[in-house]
Amino acid sequence: MFVDSHCHVDFHSYADERPAVLDRARAAGVEMFLEICGGDLERDSLTVGMELVEGNSDVFGAVGVHPHDAKAYNEALEERIIAIAGHPKIVAWGEIGLDYYYDNSPRDVQQRVFIRQMELAREHNLPLILHIRDADDDMVALLREHWTGVARPGIFHCFSGSRPLMEAGIELGFHISFSGNVTFKKAQDLRDIAKDVPLDRLLIETDCPFLSPEPFRGKRNEPARVVEVARCLSGLRDLPMEEIGRITTANFKRLFELA
Numbered sequence: 001m002f003v004d005s006h007c008h009v010d011f012h013s014y015a016d017e018r019p020a021v022l023d024r025a026r027a028a029g030v031e032m033f034l035e036i037c038g039g040d041l042e043r044d045s046l047t048v049g050m051e052l053v054e055g056n057s058d059v060f061g062a063v064g065v066h067p068h069d070a071k072a073y074n075e076a077l078e079e080r081i082i083a084i085a086g087h088p089k090i091v092a093w094g095e096i097g098l099d100y101y102y103d104n105s106p107r108d109v110q111q112r113v114f115i116r117q118m119e120l121a122r123e124h125n126l127p128l129i130l131h132i133r134d135a136d137d138d139m140v141a142l143l144r145e146h147w148t149g150v151a152r153p154g155i156f157h158c159f160s161g162s163r164p165l166m167e168a169g170i171e172l173g174f175h176i177s178f179s180g181n182v183t184f185k186k187a188q189d190l191r192d193i194a195k196d197v198p199l200d201r202l203l204i205e206t207d208c209p210f211l212s213p214e215p216f217r218g219k220r221n222e223p224a225r226v227v228e229v230a231r232c233l234s235g236l237r238d239l240p241m242e243e244i245g246r247i248t249t250a251n252f253k254r255l256f257e258l259a
C-alpha cells in the first residue's frame with residue numbers, strides 16, 4: 001500500500017473527475033492522501049480541498065498559505081485558515097515556505113508570512129509542509145530561529161534542493177518527500193540525494209496535477225502515479241517497491257499520528 005503525502009486534487013484541472021481520480025489511486029494501492037487545501041487561493045482551493053477532506057475517509061488535509069500567495073495574506077484570510085486548522089482531519093500546516101524561483105510575492109513578504117504561519121502551527125501543534133525553491137539558506141536560517149523544540153517538525157515536500165539542505169532537514173527532524181521529479185532523466189543529482197535519506201524519514205508524493213513522473217512526464221499528474229515514485233526509489237534503494245510503500249506509509253502514519 002502507498003500514501004500520496006502531497007496532492008492538489010482540488011485543482012481546477014480535475015473539474016468533475018475528482019471521485020474517479022481518487023478511485024484510480026485506490027485501485028493502484030493508494031491507501032491515504034494528504035490534500036493541500038489552499039494551494040491556489042484564486043480558485044478557492046480552501047473550499048474544494050475541505051470538501052474532499054470531509055467527503056472521503058482516506059483523505060486528510062493540510063491548510064496554509066503558499067509562498068506564491070503570501071502577498072494576499074491578511075487578517076481575514078488568517079481567520080479563515082485558523083478556523084479550518086481546527087478541523088479534526090487537518091493534520092498539518094502547509095504548504096508554506098519560500099519560493100525565490102518564481103518570486104510571485106516579494107521575498108520579505110514571503111518571509112514574514114512564513115514566520116507568522118510557523119507561530120500559528122506551533123499554537124495548533126501541527127507539523128509543517130514546507131515548499132522550498134531556490135531558498136535553501138534562508139529556509140534553514142528561519143527554521144533554526146523559529147522551529148526548534150518541536151515534537152513533529154514536518155516535511156520538506158517535493159524535495160529538489162541541495163545535499164546540504166537535505167542534511168539540514170534531517171538534523172532538524174524533518175521528513176524528506178520525493179515527487180515525480182526524482183524520475184526525470186536529468187535528475188541524477190536528486191537521485192543521489194534520495195539514496196541517502198534515512199529510511200525512517202522518507203516519504204513519497206505526487207504534488208499532482210504537477211510533475212508527472214516518467215513515463216507520463218508532461219501529462220496531468222494524479223495520485224495513482226505515486227506508485228511510479230515508489231518504483232524509482234525501489235531501484236535506488238535496492239528494496240522491493242512494496243517495501244518502499246510499507247516504509248513510507250508507516251512514516252506518514254507516525255508523523256501525523258494516524259492509525
Ligand SMILES: [Zn+2]
Binds near residue numbers: 095158
Ligand atoms: Zn510546493
Ligand SMILES: [Zn+2]
Binds near residue numbers: 008036095207
Ligand atoms: Zn504542492
